[in-house]
Amino acid sequence: MTETPFSRAKLRTDVILAVVFGLMGLPFALLGNAADLFALVLFVGALAVRRFSPPWSLGVAWAGATVQMAALRDLQIYDFAVLGVLYSCAAHGGRLVKWLGLASAIGGAAVATVYLQFVKPLADGASGLGANDLLGAGFVFVASVAVLVLAWTAGLLARSVRDGREVRRREEVANRERSLAQYRFSVEQERNRIARDMHDVVAHSLAVVIAQADGARFVSRTRPEAASGALETISGVARGALGDVRVLLAELRHHEGGAPQPVLDDLGALIEGVTGAGLEVVFDEQGERRELGTGHQIAVYRIVQEGLTNALRHGDASRPVALRLAWREDGVDLEVSNYLRPDDAEVASPTPAATRHGITGMRERAQLVGGTLTAQAGDDGVFRVLARIPAQPGVTA
Structure with a gap:
């Protein structure tokens, strides 16, 4: 499974870049034969699907190299497509494809060394192989490994950077969600405590209003001045209770009983x-x-x-x-x-x-x-x- 999800925009970009690469290599392929043109098409195809399907890209690149070696062709400019394929295997491929890319880099360097230093010279009519040929083969192998593994390592570094960014993004999202949950929890806890406070305030105020109203009703005829004082008390207490009730209705959904509250x-x-x-x-x-x-x-x-x-x-x-x-x-x-x-x-x-x-x-x-x-x-x-x-x-x- 590839690490990068399918994206038409990315596929379109890769296809365009692959076509541009193919046009650059086309004049050199035309100087050769049909095998060069076929190998060029295969390498262009490998580049086009390098992020969409790294396994297919790696397989098509090997097919292009095989066609080129079977036709006993020299190195061409389109062979540089291998670097892009190895980069994508490390950067976008799954675990298996990633390590297959590394194996391909080392194995491809060995195959290229044998082909260029032994098979191709013998096919071209070389009389034999000497110590200088072995020394040259060692140099070609080391250089090939360095270039191919470097391309694979660059992809691996790009993958690490991308994964690090994704981890940080997920951590930021998780931290924001956790902070929001903690804030909501603290607000809810505080509102529950305020609800208990308001319950006591309103209950006390209504009890005072009821007591004063009953007293005023009994003494209204015999002691009008006492009734007037009771009504004044009711007015003050009710005004305070009204403010608390408005807060309660506007901000709170429920209330609970509680202990006497401080002043x-x-x-x-x-x-x-x-x-x-x-x-x-x-x-x-x-x-x-x-x-x-x-x-x-x-x-x-x-x-x-x-x-x-x-x-x-x-x-x-x-x-x-x-x-x-x-x-x-x-x-x-x-x-x-x-x-x-x-x-x-x-x-x-x-x-x-x-x-x-x-x-x-x-x-x-x-x-x-x-x-x-x-x-x-x-x-x-x-x-x-x-x-x-x-x-x-x-x-x-």
Whole structure:
């Protein structure tokens, strides 16, 4: 079986080149006899199918050489077609044909030496063979082997280069597919976790709305001011729940139950836990806290949690991690920055594999609450996670 698949374009190109080669050798064949013309046709045919069918090409080339030797003809220009045939056997033939090409190169050199140094001279009327003839035969054999095997070796090198490119191409395709699968898996995992968070947020909000609505219904006649306060609470909680429901319907397909979810007030415990693990955290909160919905608070907490976790696992634990919350009128800017380990080349790359999944999850969380997130290593050796989470008016933090 040949290594190169059939291609009409390649076959057309080989036929054209073979015809051009035949036209170049035709004047020399016309100076000879019919055997030269027949051998020329066979060699042209061998060149025409050298990539389409290397076995046939090798066999036809041997047939042309046999016709030429049977007619006791001298070397002709069309004999150079053998070099192209041997090249193609090594470059495009199957395992058997490839090694038959090498055997043909060595065997052809021996046959050519015997024919040119012994058979042809005797047929032309030479009286005998001397020491000089044997020395000349050795020289012809070595030269023939060198030329023929060189053509076969060139084909083998071309085959190796082509196979190497194909292997690299397949590796690139496999790496892209693996990266895509890992990305999809990480996104799906993160969405499942977000679904659990949203489930708790919506369930809590609806429970508050139901309780306040029942209370307002009972006291609406006797205590109108209490009913008004209940309706105000319902308005705020419902507005926050509506935002979470919109995120849920737009981005998630299913939801699961889960444990109570953290909010901004839990950041202190999170920082204490990381500090207890041996990582110094410098926390700086600037500005006055704004109103954030429960889902937005969870997003802030999870982003901080993932950023500190990445710093603990992949950063320089001997240097402090900076955590900054800068409150603005329309939300909060969050930054987690840590120094990279000098010897951690993987983490220092633009897309570190060790933190890729965590970054995907953080970015997914920020986007689902209407925010943005970037994470990258700077030239100063510091890895920064920068997020902007919008406020959600009408809900108390």
